[in-house]
Amino acid sequence: MSTAPTPAIPATPSINRRFRLQWEPAQDSHVLLYPEGMVKLNASAGEILACCDGVRSVDEIVAVLEAKFQTQGLRGDIEHFLAYASQQQWIV
16 A cells, blocks of 8 residues: 655744734634635644744754643644645645
8 A cells, every 4th residue: 555755844844925824813823825815724724834933943942832831742644644644735
């Protein structure tokens, strides 16, 4: 059984300049805006992308979110989302 390769996660992910991350009160969520539309993000996706500043490494993003939510073991979920975000070209 063959699986598709996992998209590379940038070492210090940042939001692609073609997108703008912002809180949208009307949606009650973070959204990614782009010229053709908008992507409504769930709470977890919004928290992860808010940490993607082009300075923090993936390790630092994991540490920040685990501290913020006072839990451990988020790495797998964060890396999975970052791989998806990279595939969608939301992060570079």
